[in-house]
Amino acid sequence: MTFTTIEFAVFMAVTFVIYYLTPGKFQWIILLLANGYFYYQTGWKSAFFLLAVVLVSYAFGLLIEKTGQKQYAIAAAVILFVLLLFVMRMPFASMIMPLGLSFYTLQCIGYCIEVHRQTVPAEKNLLKYALYISFFPHVLQGPFADYKELRDQLLSPHRFDYDMALRGCYRIAFGLMKKLVIADRIGYVVDQVYETGEGYYGVTVLIVMILYAIQLYTDFSGYMDMAVGSALLLGIKIRENFNVPYGSKSMSEFWRRWHISLGLWFKNYVFYPVQRTKLCDKIRKTMKKKKNRYGMNVFPTVISLTAVWTLIGLWHGFDWNYLCYDWFCGLIIISAELLKPVYDKVNQSAPKIFASRWMDMLRTLRTFLLVSFSFLFFRPDTMEVTMRMMRNLFTQPYVYQAAEFIYWNVYDLFLIAVPLLILGVVDGMKYKGIDVYERFHRFPAVVRYAAYVGGVLLIYITKGDMSSGGFAYYVF
Amino acid sequence: MSREEILKKVNDIFHDVFDDDSIVVVEETTADDVEDWDSLMHITLISEVESAFGFKFQMKDVVGMKNVGEMIDIIQSH
Numbered sequence: 001m002t003f004t005t006i007e008f009a010v011f012m013a014v015t016f017v018i019y020y021l022t023p024g025k026f027q028w029i030i031l032l033l034a035n036g037y038f039y040y041q042t043g044w045k046s047a048f049f050l051l052a053v054v055l056v057s058y059a060f061g062l063l064i065e066k067t068g069q070k071q072y073a074i075a076a077a078v079i080l081f082v083l084l085l086f087v088m089r090m091p092f093a094s095m096i097m098p099l100g101l102s103f104y105t106l107q108c109i110g111y112c113i114e115v116h117r118q119t120v121p122a123e124k125n126l127l128k129y130a131l132y133i134s135f136f137p138h139v140l141q142g143p144f145a146d147y148k149e150l151r152d153q154l155l156s157p158h159r160f161d162y163d164m165a166l167r168g169c170y171r172i173a174f175g176l177m178k179k180l181v182i183a184d185r186i187g188y189v190v191d192q193v194y195e196t197g198e199g200y201y202g203v204t205v206l207i208v209m210i211l212y213a214i215q216l217y218t219d220f221s222g223y224m225d226m227a228v229g230s231a232l233l234l235g236i237k238i239r240e241n242f243n244v245p246y247g248s249k250s251m252s253e254f255w256r257r258w259h260i261s262l263g264l265w266f267k268n269y270v271f272y273p274v275q276r277t278k279l280c281d282k283i284r285k286t287m288k289k290k291k292n293r294y295g296m297n298v299f300p301t302v303i304s305l306t307a308v309w310t311l312i313g314l315w316h317g318f319d320w321n322y323l324c325y326d327w328f329c330g331l332i333i334i335s336a337e338l339l340k341p342v343y344d345k346v347n348q349s350a351p352k353i354f355a356s357r358w359m360d361m362l363r364t365l366r367t368f369l370l371v372s373f374s375f376l377f378f379r380p381d382t383m384e385v386t387m388r389m390m391r392n393l394f395t396q397p398y399v400y401q402a403a404e405f406i407y408w409n410v411y412d413l414f415l416i417a418v419p420l421l422i423l424g425v426v427d428g429m430k431y432k433g434i435d436v437y438e439r440f441h442r443f444p445a446v447v448r449y450a451a452y453v454g455g456v457l458l459i460y461i462t463k464g465d466m467s468s469g470g471f472a473y474y475v476f
Numbered sequence: 477m478s479r480e481e482i483l484k485k486v487n488d489i490f491h492d493v494f495d496d497d498s499i500v501v502v503e504e505t506t507a508d509d510v511e512d513w514d515s516l517m518h519i520t521l522i523s524e525v526e527s528a529f530g531f532k533f534q535m536k537d538v539v540g541m542k543n544v545g546e547m548i549d550i551i552q553s554h
Contacts, residue, residue, distance in 0.1 A: 117536040267515055268539050275519040276535065284523055293495065301516045337516065 001041040003172075003226040004179055011038065016233055024157020028131055031154065031234070038136040039100075046098035050134060053101075056080070057108035058129045061122035064115045074116040081109050089318045100140040102315060104133050106265055111147050113269055120147050128155060135238075137227040141220075143241040143261035150238065158235030167437055168232030173455060174426070175225030180463035181419045183219035186211050189409045194380050197389040203402035205393040212379055213372035217245065218423070220259070246371075247431040249363040251332040254371055266308050274304035298337060305334050321386060325377035332370065415462040479503075482529075482548050489528055493521050503545030529554065 001007045015034040022030050040047045060077040067073045085105055088097050111132075115122045123129040131154055138145055193200050193208045200208065221242040231238045245258035255263050274280065280300035287296035309330025316322035336343070347354040376393075380386045406413065429436050440448065477485075483503070490499045494512050507513040513521070519538070525547065526532055531554040541547055 117534070117539075119536045119540060271515065272519065272535065272538055276538070280519075281523065284520065297517065297520050300519065 001038060003223060003230070004176065007041075012230060012233065019158075019234055020160045024159070027157055028128070028155050031135070032127060032131045035131065035134040035136045035139065039134055039139055042099045042140075045096060046100075049098040049101060050104065050139075053081075053084070053105055053108055054130045054133050055126070057112060057133070058123065058126050060112050061115045061129070062124070064112055065122035074112060077112040078109055081105050081112075085315070089314075091318075103142045103144065104139055106315075107133060107138075107144055110144065110265060110269060114147055120151075123151075131155075135231075137231040137238055141223055141227070142259075143224065143227070143239040144265045145238060145261075150236075153236045161235055164232050164235055168229040170437060170440075171225045171229030171232060173229075173459075175222040175229060177419055177455070177459050178218035178222030178225065178423065181459055182416050182423065183215050183222060185412050185416050185462070186215035186218075189412050190215065194385065194389075197380065197385040197392065200389070200405075201392045201398040201401060202394075202396050203399050204405045205389055207402060207405065209372045209376060209389075209393070210369075212375050213246075213368070214420070216375060216379075217242075244427045244431040246368050247364060247427065248367050249360055250336060250367055251329060251370060252336060254367055255329065255333070262312070266312060270308050270311055271304050274307045275300055280304065294341065301337055302334055305330055305337070309333075320383050321377050321380060324383070324386070325374055328374050328377055418458065419462065477552075479548055479552070482551050483544070485528060486525065486544060486547065486551075489521070489524050493517065493524055501544050503543065503548065505544045506542065525551070 001011065011034070015030070019027055019030050019034075036047075039050055057077070060073065060080075064073045064077065085102060087093060088101055111120075114120045123132070128151075132145070132147060132150060133139070135145070135150070135154065190208050190212050193204075194212070197205075224241040228238055228240065239261050241259055241261050243257045243260065245254055248254035248257055280303060283299045283303075284296050287293075287299065309326045310323070313323035313326030316326060353359060376389050377386055380389065426436050429439065440451075443451075483501070487499070487501050490501050490510070491497045494510060494517070496512075499510060501510075507518070522533055522538055529551050531551075533550065537546075537550050541550070
């Protein structure tokens with residue numbers, strides 16, 4: 001039951017009504033039942049996995065709290081869950097890989113670590129803990145929640161809040177537009193090219209590469225809009241996972257704006273712990289003695305970023321494509337750190353030019369192109385296709401083929417033009433920190449209602465094939 | 477050591493770590509207020525504070541510290 005199906009709409013409506021009719025004290029039980037029903041739709045084997053992971057991590061939470069600062073309980077928990085992820089990533093397990101496992105398992109690890117760090121007490125009530133892990137807006141694809149942030153919201157009573165619910169509806173509608181109109185339609189155009197990559201050159205590959213960057217963003221962030229919107233309908237605020245990533249001026253800024261909750265997870269549970277290891281400490285001290293300020297920062301950073309990006313690559317899947325994709329991102333971020341003194345010098349040499357708006361726009365364009373290029377690792381099924389497309393991109397421009405390619409796909413490209421324009425305006429406003437919802441509500445009612453009708457018609461007319469259903473990130 | 481004295485010492489560490497003598501930290505200063513204070517520089521800053529005051533921060537403090545005031549709270553508690 002994905003967010004774009006009629007079944008989900010009915011499920012959401014029924015949950016919504018029962019939830020607000022139930023006395024506040026018992027609302028969390030309705031949520032838990034809804035979660036159970038939602039996840040059970042993915043199959044009983046998957047449901048069994050979820051149940052087992054919840055039970056084991058719940059028990060670990062209690063054990064970790066009981067053993068205090070001793071390391072063995074937390075070490076056992078982390079090893080066990082990492083092992084589970086590892087085994088389930090092996091080729092033989094791909095057929096039974098439960099939906100969302102790699103998301104909720106990381107969430108369980110995060111919970112155990114927080115209990116160990118004593119930032120939260122272990123949850124004593126198994127059902128309340130199960131509610132947190134299985135919360136249906138985030139169980140399949142994140143965002144990774146923070147137990148501290150979400151627990152009270154899930155358990156406290158909620159009265160219907162018109163403003164919040166309306167915001168939720170907007171987010172869902174906007175997410176639907178991103179997914180059904182833009183992402184799915186771009187899929188029609190680019191899928192054929194990514195199959196083998198053969199016979200496409202230069203500008204055509206560039207166009208396909210850029211289109212895929214838009215597709216992945218609208219697919220994944222469209223899902224997140226629907227997740228955030230569904231939670232808002234229940235009076236609950238979950239984390240935002242995207243913050244106008246294509247407005248970033250550097251790769252590291254991009255990763256602070258793209259899949260934010262994944263970045264935060266790895267920062268808290270991998271980056272900082274590696275930075276605090278004895279090895280990194282020793283390097284820092286040695287460099288300090290040598291009065292090497294540069295090495296003091298940079299070397300531990302390189303070590304921890306390498307660990308982070310390798311692990312993110314493995315988390316995406318045991319596949320050279322994913323690993324190369326994440327290493328590529330890591331490599332750019334690490335190089336930027338290594339070359340920072342050079343960049344700083346260059347920027348200071350002509351501050352008028354390098355601090356200008358034009359330069360910022362160029363940086364944004366450069367980052368977007370780099371990110372789009374990195375997806376040449378991410379999207380194809382094999383490295384062979386990746387290599388072919390990268391080679392073909394640079395061999396010859398072949399503008400005639402690009403014109404022909406656009407001509408053949410002009411219908412699909414025409415249909416996404418208006419939605420893309422709307423997305424561009426909304427993201428542009430968000431980038432400037434404007435509350436788009438609030439701004440929209442300043443319009444007279446007649447304009448707003450015309451926009452609703454127009455929006456529904458637009459989605460209906462231009463949407464792709466609804467039966468395709470799946471989201472790009474379901475594969476993880 | 478009084479809060480003011482700690483703040484002064486912390487301020488000197490900021491000058492040293494960020495290589496910028498114009499930084500003036502107050503209790504409310506957060507990572508957003510200091511240009512280069514990102515997660516990469518955070519750990520360098522933390523370990524400099526540790527060696528200056530002779531104790532080790534717990535991981536929950538490293539991650540959870542919201543501003544310089546909270547850093548001083550933790551320093552004072554040791």
